[in-house]
Amino acid sequence: MTLAETILSAERLSKHYPLRGAGFSRRAGVVRAVEEVSLSVRKGEVFGLVGESGCGKSTLGRALLRLEEPTAGKVFFSGGNLGEFGKARLKQFRKEAQIIYQDPYSALNPRKQIRHLIEEPLAIHQVGTSKERRDRVAWLLKVVGLLPEQGPRYPHEFSGGQRQRIVIARALALNPQLLLADEPVSALDVSIQAQIINLLKELQAEFHLTYIFISHDLSVVEYIADRVAVMYLGRIVELGPKKEFYTEPVHPYSQALLSAAPNPDPTAKRQRIILTGDVPSPINPPPGCPFHPRCRERQDICSEELPLLKELVAGHAVACHLRG
Amino acid sequence: MEPVLEIKGLKTQFQSKGGLLTAVDGMDLSLGRGETLGLVGESGCGKSVTALSILQLLAKPAGRIAEGQILFEGRDLVKMSAPEIRRIRGNEISMIFQEPMTCLNPVYTVGFQIQEVLRKHRRMSKREAVTETVNMLGLVGIPEPVARIDDYPHQLSGGMRQRIMIAMALSCHPKIMIADEPTTALDVTIQAQILDLIGRLKEEIGMSVLLITHDLGVVAEICRQVVVMYAGKMVESAEVKELFVRPAHPYTIGLFKSLPKIGGKEGALNPIPGVVPSLLHLPSGCAFRDRCFKNKSRCMEEPALREIRPGHKVRCWEPES
Numbered sequence: 001m002t003l004a005e006t007i008l009s010a011e012r013l014s015k016h017y018p019l020r021g022a023g024f025s026r027r028a029g030v031v032r033a034v035e036e037v038s039l040s041v042r043k044g045e046v047f048g049l050v051g052e053s054g055c056g057k058s059t060l061g062r063a064l065l066r067l068e069e070p071t072a073g074k075v076f077f078s079g080g081n082l083g084e085f086g087k088a089r090l091k092q093f094r095k096e097a098q099i100i101y102q103d104p105y106s107a108l109n110p111r112k113q114i115r116h117l118i119e120e121p122l123a124i125h126q127v128g129t130s131k132e133r134r135d136r137v138a139w140l141l142k143v144v145g146l147l148p149e150q151g152p153r154y155p156h157e158f159s160g161g162q163r164q165r166i167v168i169a170r171a172l173a174l175n176p177q178l179l180l181a182d183e184p185v186s187a188l189d190v191s192i193q194a195q196i197i198n199l200l201k202e203l204q205a206e207f208h209l210t211y212i213f214i215s216h217d218l219s220v221v222e223y224i225a226d227r228v229a230v231m232y233l234g235r236i237v238e239l240g241p242k243k244e245f246y247t248e249p250v251h252p253y254s255q256a257l258l259s260a261a262p263n264p265d266p267t268a269k270r271q272r273i274i275l276t277g278d279v280p281s282p283i284n285p286p287p288g289c290p291f292h293p294r295c296r297e298r299q300d301i302c303s304e305e306l307p308l309l310k311e312l313v314a315g316h317a318v319a320c321h322l323r324g
Numbered sequence: 325m326e327p328v329l330e331i332k333g334l335k336t337q338f339q340s341k342g343g344l345l346t347a348v349d350g351m352d353l354s355l356g357r358g359e360t361l362g363l364v365g366e367s368g369c370g371k372s373v374t375a376l377s378i379l380q381l382l383a384k385p386a387g388r389i390a391e392g393q394i395l396f397e398g399r400d401l402v403k404m405s406a407p408e409i410r411r412i413r414g415n416e417i418s419m420i421f422q423e424p425m426t427c428l429n430p431v432y433t434v435g436f437q438i439q440e441v442l443r444k445h446r447r448m449s450k451r452e453a454v455t456e457t458v459n460m461l462g463l464v465g466i467p468e469p470v471a472r473i474d475d476y477p478h479q480l481s482g483g484m485r486q487r488i489m490i491a492m493a494l495s496c497h498p499k500i501m502i503a504d505e506p507t508t509a510l511d512v513t514i515q516a517q518i519l520d521l522i523g524r525l526k527e528e529i530g531m532s533v534l535l536i537t538h539d540l541g542v543v544a545e546i547c548r549q550v551v552v553m554y555a556g557k558m559v560e561s562a563e564v565k566e567l568f569v570r571p572a573h574p575y576t577i578g579l580f581k582s583l584p585k586i587g588g589k590e591g592a593l594n595p596i597p598g599v600v601p602s603l604l605h606l607p608s609g610c611a612f613r614d615r616c617f618k619n620k621s622r623c624m625e626e627p628a629l630r631e632i633r634p635g636h637k638v639r640c641w642e643p644e645s
Contacts, residue, residue, distance in 0.1 A: 052511035052512070052513065052514075053482075053511055159599045159600075161599060162599070189366035189367055189538065189600070190366065190538065190540075190579055190582050190583060191366065191578060191579060191582045191595055191596035191600075192595070192599065193582065193595075194581075194582035194583070194584070194593040194594070194595035194596075195595040195597075197584070197593060198592055198593055198595060201592070216511065216512070218512070218586055219583075219584040219585055219586045219588070220584050222584065222586055222587075222588075223584040223588075223593065246586060246587060247587075256513060257512060257513060258586065259516075260512040260513045260515065260516035261512050261541070261586055262512075262515070262516075262519075262539060262541025262542045262544065262545050263541055263544060263545070263585070263586065264540040264541040264543075264544045264568065264580070264583055264585060265544060265568060265585075266544040266564045266565050266568050267565065267568070267569070268544075272516060272520075274513075274516050274517055274520055275513045275516075275517070276517075277467075278481045278483055278484065278514070279481075279511070
């Protein structure tokens with residue numbers, strides 16, 4: 001792969017939430033949702049972000065788009081520091097980066113016709129005349145596989161998969177460069193899920209989009225992503241090209257995660273690594289490596305020192321004392 | 325294998341605003357002793373309603389069993405009185421649900437909730453119930469069970485709560501456990517723990533499991549038999565190995581083609597076109613025909629379930645073979 005241009009990057013990005021204690025106690029602690037994450041997303045790629053619930057992947061996504069103000073660290077978009085964007089530049093950025101959420105039921109205002117929902121971003125940013133906007137809405141509906149005649153209908157008249165198409169049409173309205181998709185197919189049935197994944201892939205090729213694709217489903221991410229980052233307790237523990245990651249995951253957590261995913265092939269021989277215990281709380285993360293209490297290979301050093309994300313081979317980085 | 329549960333011609337209907345809808349239509353199913361059977365399908369296909377019908381838990385008065393028999397060790401559950409079914413429910417047939425938080429009472433400790441079951445169904449004294457609760461929690465892999473019995477549900481993680489549900493469901497040594505999407509709300513690493521646990525306990529206690537899921541991966545992991553449902557009807561049934569290697573119904577084939585697999589081939593997924601029809605407006609004949617790649621004029625007529633190979637039944641005029 002040639003060195004592609006970076007569209008979005010993060011430097012030691014952290015997001016902590018203060019925790020209000022019950023009763024009179026103040027400052028009960030902080031939830032360390034995202035801890036010192038550095039990454040860069042290349043133009044035109046699909047960057048997959050995987051991890052279990054509570055690992056901070058959604059918070060990281062939101063912080064990357066400055067939908068959350070980071071506690072520490074910086075985000076750069078097209079070379080500019082996102083944290084220093086003024087009002088006008090930030091509004092411009094809001095056109096360039098869009099987000100798709102998991103639940104297409106709550107993402108659409110039930111009292112508005114879908115043509116108005118899709119037109120709304122265009123109206124807010126005062127794009128075109130009202131005639132041009134109407135034409136664009138009709139075109140967008142076609143692009144996502146719906147009919148322009150369906151524009152005057154309300155969200156409840158559509159199924160889950162169709163609603164997700166509407167959400168995608170709205171996200172595309174302003175011709176964004178970057179699309180953050182946060183579990184976009186998790187709420188859908190299998191047969192519909194495949195339709196939406198295919199649609200996202202086609203749109204990416206057609207409009208040269210960059211995706212940050214957040215999912216807990218490793219098989220979906222393998223299907224769509226170019227590179228994969230695995231998060232655990234607010235930190236990236238492994239980041240690498242898809243092929244390498246899926247054939248030879250390096251971090252013990254990545255290995256367990258891949259082996260735990262159910263395989264729809266009853267004849268497949270497999271060795272499943274069953275992790276003991278639960279994901280620890282991000283309020284009191286364990287000292288040292290955050291994964292060490294569940295790791296089968298832990299050594300003394302793992303509970304004492306935090307492993308840093310190091311490149312093992314070019315483009316493939318792992319945070320583990322025992323690797324590399 | 326001697327069946328412990330047999331469903332014959334079950335038809336469950338609901339009175340809805342839009343009219344009478346048939347959520348389960350002509351279901352036949354047989355669960356052998358010690359067997360694990362997977363009931364698979366997408367949302368609205370009637371898999372959960374089948375489970376609720378077995379335990380007579382349908383929302384009254386909207387839902388009712390219109391036809392059919394549900395035989396548990398030869399006795400028809402449909403005809404039983406409320407007190408009779410209560411003695412079976414939770415005792416001989418128990419159920420675990422998808423969302424453990426909504427199924428546990430937030431104002432009682434988990435220990436109390438398990439003891440309640442033991443005292444009601446197994447008539448234990450308080451002291452016996454406490455000892456047995458600690459045993460059960462240990463059995464389902466909860467660390468420090470003695471300390472955990474005084475915890476409230478909100479103090480436990482999702483995986484722990486699901487274990488509590490399982491401990492509760494198992495506390496009466498049921499003959500059948502119905503598990504409705506038991507791992508759908510859980511993360512994959514925790515899901516693997518729970519599936520492993522269900523498999524192990526099934527061996528130890530010798531119960532039968534009816535597993536309801538939309539996830540073919542989960543079925544492949546722990547089931548022996550599988551039934552696929554679509555729009556209220558059973559469309560295919562076979563042993564897991566047979567069904568996964570040689571699926572015959574176009575819907576089942578479509579499901580497999582829609583499924584991204586780890587280590588699978590590159591290239592576009594082949595989704596099933598269209599959407600699941602509303603149960604109020606089912607097409608005439610085969611309910612799948614609008615989405616089917618075969619769709620022939622014959623499909624205007626409803627196909628019957630027929631056996632294409634020993635133990636492999638399909639509801640289609642032109643099954644793949």
